[in-house]
Amino acid sequence: MHQVPNTMSEPKNDLFLRALRGEKVERPPVWMMRQAGRYLPDFMKLKEKYSFFERAETPELATEITVMPVHQVGVDAAILFSDILVIPNALEVPVQMVPGTGPVIENPIRTMGQVQQLPDIDVKDRLHYVFEAIEQTNQALEQVVPLIGFAGSPWTVFCYMVEGRGSKTFDKAKEFCYTQPEAAHLLLQKITNTTIAYLQEKAARGCHALQIFDSWGGLLAPMDYEHFSLKYIREIVDALHKTTPVIVFAKGCWFALEQMAQMPVSALGVDWTITPQMAREFTKFNATLQGNFDPARLLSPISEIEKLTRQMIDDFGTYKYIANLGHGILPNIPVDHAKAFVNTVKSYS
Amino acid sequence: MHQVPNTMSEPKNDLFLRALRGEKVERPPVWMMRQAGRYLPDFMKLKEKYSFFERAETPELATEITVMPVHQVGVDAAILFSDILVIPNALEVPVQMVPGTGPVIENPIRTMGQVQQLPDIDVKDRLHYVFEAIEQTNQALEQVVPLIGFAGSPWTVFCYMVEGRGSKTFDKAKEFCYTQPEAAHLLLQKITNTTIAYLQEKAARGCHALQIFDSWGGLLAPMDYEHFSLKYIREIVDALHKTTPVIVFAKGCWFALEQMAQMPVSALGVDWTITPQMAREFTKFNATLQGNFDPARLLSPISEIEKLTRQMIDDFGTYKYIANLGHGILPNIPVDHAKAFVNTVKSYS
Numbered sequence: 001m002h003q004v005p006n007t008m009s010e011p012k013n014d015l016f017l018r019a020l021r022g023e024k025v026e027r028p029p030v031w032m033m034r035q036a037g038r039y040l041p042d043f044m045k046l047k048e049k050y051s052f053f054e055r056a057e058t059p060e061l062a063t064e065i066t067v068m069p070v071h072q073v074g075v076d077a078a079i080l081f082s083d084i085l086v087i088p089n090a091l092e093v094p095v096q097m098v099p100g101t102g103p104v105i106e107n108p109i110r111t112m113g114q115v116q117q118l119p120d121i122d123v124k125d126r127l128h129y130v131f132e133a134i135e136q137t138n139q140a141l142e143q144v145v146p147l148i149g150f151a152g153s154p155w156t157v158f159c160y161m162v163e164g165r166g167s168k169t170f171d172k173a174k175e176f177c178y179t180q181p182e183a184a185h186l187l188l189q190k191i192t193n194t195t196i197a198y199l200q201e202k203a204a205r206g207c208h209a210l211q212i213f214d215s216w217g218g219l220l221a222p223m224d225y226e227h228f229s230l231k232y233i234r235e236i237v238d239a240l241h242k243t244t245p246v247i248v249f250a251k252g253c254w255f256a257l258e259q260m261a262q263m264p265v266s267a268l269g270v271d272w273t274i275t276p277q278m279a280r281e282f283t284k285f286n287a288t289l290q291g292n293f294d295p296a297r298l299l300s301p302i303s304e305i306e307k308l309t310r311q312m313i314d315d316f317g318t319y320k321y322i323a324n325l326g327h328g329i330l331p332n333i334p335v336d337h338a339k340a341f342v343n344t345v346k347s348y349s
Numbered sequence: 350m351h352q353v354p355n356t357m358s359e360p361k362n363d364l365f366l367r368a369l370r371g372e373k374v375e376r377p378p379v380w381m382m383r384q385a386g387r388y389l390p391d392f393m394k395l396k397e398k399y400s401f402f403e404r405a406e407t408p409e410l411a412t413e414i415t416v417m418p419v420h421q422v423g424v425d426a427a428i429l430f431s432d433i434l435v436i437p438n439a440l441e442v443p444v445q446m447v448p449g450t451g452p453v454i455e456n457p458i459r460t461m462g463q464v465q466q467l468p469d470i471d472v473k474d475r476l477h478y479v480f481e482a483i484e485q486t487n488q489a490l491e492q493v494v495p496l497i498g499f500a501g502s503p504w505t506v507f508c509y510m511v512e513g514r515g516s517k518t519f520d521k522a523k524e525f526c527y528t529q530p531e532a533a534h535l536l537l538q539k540i541t542n543t544t545i546a547y548l549q550e551k552a553a554r555g556c557h558a559l560q561i562f563d564s565w566g567g568l569l570a571p572m573d574y575e576h577f578s579l580k581y582i583r584e585i586v587d588a589l590h591k592t593t594p595v596i597v598f599a600k601g602c603w604f605a606l607e608q609m610a611q612m613p614v615s616a617l618g619v620d621w622t623i624t625p626q627m628a629r630e631f632t633k634f635n636a637t638l639q640g641n642f643d644p645a646r647l648l649s650p651i652s653e654i655e656k657l658t659r660q661m662i663d664d665f666g667t668y669k670y671i672a673n674l675g676h677g678i679l680p681n682i683p684v685d686h687a688k689a690f691v692n693t694v695k696s697y698s
Contacts, residue, residue: 168517169645171645171648171679171681174643174645174646174648175645175648175681178645178646178648178649178653179648179649179650218622219622220622220643221621221622221643221646221675222622222623222624223624224643224646252601252622254603254604255603255622255623255624255627272570273567273568273569273570273571273601273604274571274604275571275572275604278604294523294569294570294573296518296520296523296524296527297523297527297570297573299520299523299524299527299528300527300528301528304527326570330520332520332524
């Protein structure tokens, strides 16, 4: 039986959870995608000593990295340091992180036979290190801020499993869908089922909210997006939303915002290529919106960051809103620029 | 004084030009972005023998490549084989094409000093090979179909000149804009002025229409798009539209379609991530629309290609519409799949 720790142990700073519930807040909560990452000098020290998967698979390291931005930048929520590609790894499709190249899968999925041979796994066993990291992180956070857990959308995880590496266009993944739709849907369903079990356990072990990252949904035409991505995201949301707030961030998927706002999500992430006004128009205040500062705009002078951040909040409004970037923070952002962003939100009135 | 050959020498197949003028047509005209390219076996033979810039800078080769898809696939318009990066080359910022990497600029622009040192050039002299290719191509085409000339948008050319190579995010180009806006605008203005002279000469030497490719506009937030890209595209359109029809294709820039439709353009290109219905809603039939078949969807079985192509035309309607892909054709598309797309449009009724 699952515990429901998000109601059992509400953190002291509950702004983020209240915004997810659509309650009025004194000011918008703020966190940053990839906030536990390469722009932090202390993270870089760990990166020099440990490989990517050592960091993700060692609960002590994942904990240390996860809490860093809470203490150093002052965000209102922590997000567990991990990677969306733990799922293929768990499904015995090994992923290597090659410096300078990114994730590489030596034997990508290209046939129905390969899909059928994927094992049925027990995520509690295979991904035990993630769940241990959640528990250790919550201890380290001392219930000060909530902890977000995440997973990739089935389509985005599928993209890597089929393409075998990062890509601008993921043409091989799309080719697989368009030439072998049965095998593609079987694989997407397999990823979906695994992801549901994975996220249910994340919530049970202490995540207060769950975010689904659909990084590559924006490569699909709207009709294909419905069939190959949104359908499976919907299954995940349906399975989780009753016990845990779910956020869906689908980069580049402005065209599906209206449909996504019909799902029982607590929030929708939006990237920086949509105006707050348009995002509200598409979603009609059905869901809290989260976003959408252009990560590259954190390279601007601090006075400009402050001005643009205030403008962003003016445009979204403080009701049903979580301030965030429109995508992950860039490695070359000075820490004081990230702080300027966070502090501008925190002093907004 | 410029000749106006597009009115002086109307090609026999004038469907494309009539659609650009917003006239009623028997069926939509069709061509494909990158139609003179790597999916054609005869192109690959030339590619094995000649380097990229040999092909682009030798009028005989550019002509041969440009007419290939007219004869082999049956498109309603030819587009001159060339590259948007002839502009940096002409501005003495040399571009190399590195196989497997793409364009590389060894000394990218990063300072105001570098911008100020860019020479004032005479495009007629520097880019004479392009204009010779236009004349030879029109002879080879025997006025059967119109010839399109193109250039990159100033922002897109700027991206390469500053970043120094292709990128998913062009963060260095964006950083240059946000930290050195004066230098960025000076460079964008320089590219704009050069592009206007270049496209005016292209029209004078025989291009019946001109297309501006804004491949990387979709990386900018809407407000930044206005300042760093659309402003300069508008200058180009204003300078050209009275003598030659202008098409603007800004990939990923759905958010600016409404403003773009206010420009005196003859057509707007749209990519495959927007539904025809939405594209019409944003542009209100002010401009002819051109697009937007997902290039990866040409990997589908032929019967599926035919069905989806008919659906696309149904959705755009035949009035003020030019059938095309939503981006360049992929190298791994079988020629008979490309033909199926073209023939489905040609037999639409």
